[in-house]
Amino acid sequence: GNSVTQMEGPVTLSEEAFLTINCTYTATGYPSLFWYVQYPGEGLQLLLKATKADDKGSNKGFEATYRKETTSFHLEKGSVQVSDSAVYFCARARMNTGFQKLVFGTGTRLLVSP
């Protein structure tokens, strides 16, 4: 089927630790891939995206590389901050006749302690 799978949380880290949140997808073809972030009490915000294989999306110190060989789009950050505590959603675009939609994973909660 067409789905997105991401690691279950919560992921608990100390400040300045290295972060990896795994995401894999199944799809026909090569869909655009995204990471969205949801801070407490806020709506989803686009964090980064990649539209083709081997692209690397980056923003606010976060990076993710579109790996078609492993159908993955893992999110990484070298040094997390307390302010990064949020829920992170991996998503892929799905194209249908006349419109496009996003298919989201279930989300991974990140908790960063001082």
Added chain:
Amino acid sequence: ETGVTQSPTHLIKTRGQQVTLRCSSQSGHNTVSWYQQALGQGPQFIFQYYREEENGRGNFPPRFSGLQFPNYSSELNVNALELDDSALYLCASSPPGQGAGELFFGEGSRLTVL
């Protein structure tokens, strides 16, 4: 620039009732999508509106319906509410010419059905 705004932010209904949720899209955005986010889950696509018409729909029954107005604002209507309709309902808008993923989300309307 005003972002996506949704109302109400919270509401409580009982089974069998009807509810209307409202969304004002970001300035210049002509496409509006609605997503349902159950607790602990990722958002699920309900439908999308473009030029005041529904141009795409997810796996939701007909009692979920919507409207888009000439100013691109939108409503989501749910009839005959069921307990499982309890969720965060997210509205997202996107500008002309953008593919899926360039979505700008509101903070959502949290619906509780008792």
